[in-house]
Amino acid sequence: MNVGKRLFQYALQYKKHFILGLLMLTVAITAELTGPFIAKTMIDKHILGIEKTWYKVDGEEKSAAKYEGNWYKRSDHFDPGEVKGKPIRVIQVKRDFYVINQSIAFDGDRSIKSGKVVISYKGKTKAYQADKLSVSETFGFYKPEVSGMLKLMMLYLGLLILAAFFQYGQRYTLQRSSNLVIKKIRQDVFAHVQRVAITYFDNQPAGKIVSRITNDTEAIKELFINVLANFFTGIIYLTGIFTALFLLDVKLAAICLVLLPILVVWIVVYRKFASHYNHKIRSTLSDINGMINESINGMPIIQAFKRQRETTEEFETMNKEYFTFQNKLLSLNGLTGHNLVLLLKNLAFMAFIWHFGGQSLGVGSVISIGVLYAFVDYLNRMFHPVTGMVNQLAQLEQALVSAERVFVLMDEPGQTVTENEIDRYKGNVEFRDITFSYVEGEPVLKNIAFHANQGETVALVGHTGSGKSSIMNLLFRFYDIKQGKILIDGKDIMDLSKQELRQHMGIVLQDPFLFTGTIASNVSLDNPEITREQVEKALTDVGAMPFINNLPKGLDEPVIEKGSTLSSGQRQLISFARALAYNPAILILDEATASIDTETEAVIQDALDVLKRGRTTFIIAHRLSTIKSADQILVLDRGMIVERGDHNDLMEQKGRYYQMYQLQQGKTEKKRAVS
Incomplete structure (x- = not known):
């Protein structure tokens, strides 16, 4: 399914809101577009209608005008079969009005000669005796039309108020609907990120993922709020205008239809070039976000090793590339934006002038001034939605590119999240002939086989890259x-969902991660099943309460991003308490004591002696002194188990473990001597 269809599927979830908004938009535009028709009626019927033939009537009537003691009524105000008296004509010559006491044979160019109105048309000329009207007499002929004009003005005012009300309603409804769509997309993409396999994050910088969830979804928001709103408005507006134009004059309306294929070709050509630029712009922006995120996290290293200039140059290179493509897009928008709209508008007015100037304006005109006014008004109005749509083309392309990037993330294979509860493990773990590779053909584990019984502590040791952490990842x-x-307990872990598998497992990593919140929330992770008393007990068991009690707010002490205000040892204790609060059947310590000082390490060792009873514990450790009491020690080298046994057995073997232990003891003794 392409990007447009997927966005449409999201919009369909809120189709009632969108349909309501579009209906309100239709009503608002219809009310607004009646304006030129009302103006046409006022001009043709009430303003220029004074030049229609007037007939004498017997007495005063509502629609009659008084002139020289007699009452006259306009021809279009007579009822069928009503008797008409002597005719007269009111003729405008320049700014003055004259009364001719008879009908005229034809109309054409008008002039005044020797007190007579002279009318010329196609070589024919005829003069009529005429009386010039005063201002009051002229108003007398207009007076019957005042009430009709006021009614039309009130109708137009009412329609404007109605249009304003529905414009507000449609804008609010469509924008609210758009926000609902974006809210749903953001929820879906963030929820999907939680289900994506860990391998995805190994190959993607965090800044790029953040950019897709924030910047790219924000660009999609602009698509629904501004782009689609302008396109919907433009399409409905153009439909209404072309309907009105066809009602006024079919030929000119047909000429104006040429605008539509030009607009379609315009959009296709624009998108062809803009798509390339926008892909580059969004990709470069994502790289910039990733680089900024990395620089902020690594700022101590950058400053310590004086890499500020090199880092700045790297940023400037990406920033310059972003600037370059932004300029290219601006040039494209400049060439195909307002200037092209202005050109089309001028071409349309040329067609209008040619049509009316060559065929209708002047002598014997068959097109009324009201129609001319309405046409000009509608032609002006026609280019407002066209301009609106053209101005949104850049936003449209940016939004589609951003949507494509978001959907690529959402198309990453994800894990099925289940809510099934399983019984707590006993804790028997068995690895059967495990061979594993991160990269095909480059195994990091080879024929790993061991058994950990319930309640045992199994330690994994070996040089960096020997496969210790890989075993725990599996x-x-x-x-x-x-x-x-x-x-686990004789059941293949591949038969369990990942959520079921991890229900009764806990882990403490070498680099502890704390979330923004409080110390208590970092231990419980806001799990309602873990009470405050359990949180406090877990912290007490790991020996963390002494330093927590010294904090101003104790358990409620705020923790900022990554717990940067706490020492590495304190962060590790909180991370350890988090694992214990969940009371896991299997506990994994992935070099959990590597960042802890000797005194804190002793506190943890004391707590472990109590807490590991009845719980299978795996310890990955570089400090061999911390695993002397382990029930089983596995020594790994290049992905294989080369030695196994407890501390005493391995020391007696005087193999690799013995050498590692003696080396570490020698370093420790040397440090003590120096100190």
Whole structure:
């Protein structure tokens, strides 16, 4: 399904709101477009209608005018069969009005010669005896039309008020509907990000993902609020205008229809060029966001190693590329924007002048002044929606490119989220001949096989890159295995959903992550099933309460992004308490003591001795002194288990573990001697 169809599917979820908005828009435009028709009626019937033939009547009537003691009524005010008296004509010559006491044979160019009105048309000339009207006498002929003009003016005012009311209603309804669509898209894309496999985040900078969720969805918002609103308004407006033009003059309206294919070709050509520029602009903006995010997180390193100039140059390179493509898009918009609209508008008026000037204006005109006025008004109005649509073409293309980027993210394979509850594990874990590769053909684990019984503590040691963390990633199903099996209580973990698998597992990472909130919320993660008493107990068990009690607000002490106001040891204690508060059957400590000082490490070791009872614990550690009491130690080298046993067994073997332990003890003794 293409981008447009997917956006349309989102809009369909709120179709009632959109339909209501479009109906209100139609009513508003219809009310607004009646203005020229009302003006045409006022001009032709009430203002220029004075030049119609007047007939003498017997006495005063509502629609009659008094002149030289007699009453006269205009021809279009007579009822069928009503008796008409002597005719007269009111003729305007320049700014003055004259009365001719008879009908005229033809109309044409008018002039005054020797007190007579002279009318010329196609070589024929005829003079009529005429009396010049005073201002009051002229008003007397207009007086019967005043009430009709006032009614039309009131009608127009009422329609303007109605149009303003429905314009407000349609704008509010369409924009609210658009906001609902964007709210739904943002919810969906953020929810999908929670389901995307961990491997996706390994290859995508956080800044780029943030850009898609924020900047790109904001661009889609502009599509619904501004672009589609302008296009809907323009289409309905043009439909109304062309309907009115066909009612006024079919030939000129047909000529004006040429505008539509020009507009379509215009949009197609514009999008062809703008699409390339917008893809570059959005991609570069995403790179800029990623670079800024990375720079902020790595600012201590940048400043410590004096890399400010190089980082600034890297940013300026991307910023210059962004600027270049923005300028190219601006040039395209300048060439195909307002200037092209102005050209089309002038061409339309040339057609209008040619049509009326060559065929209708002047002597013997068959087109009324009211029709001419209405045509000019509608032609002017026609280019307002065209300009509006053209001005939104850049926004349209940006929004479609942004939508494409958002949907690419949403098309990433995601995990099915289940709410099923399973019984707590006993904690028996078995790895059966596991071989695993992050990159095809480059295995990081080879034939890994071991068994951890309920309540045991299993330690994984080895040099960096030996595969320790990979084993835990597979146990948590951050990555899925393709060769071998992992069993928990005899059940294959691949038969469980990832949510079910992780229900009774806890993990503490080497680099603890704290969320913005409070210390208490970081332990419970706002899980309503974890009470404040449980939070406090978990913090007490890991030995964190002494430093928490010294904080001004204790458990409610605010934690800013990543807990930067706390020491690494304090952050690790809170992270450890978080895992314990969830009371996991299987607990994983991924080098959890690497960032903790010796005194804090001793506190954690004391807590572990109590808490690991009845719980299977996996420890990934560089400090071998912290795993001396482990029930089983697995020594890994290049993805294979090369030694296994408890601390004493491995020391007796005097193999790789023995060498690592002696090396670390030697370093420790050396440090103590120096201190």
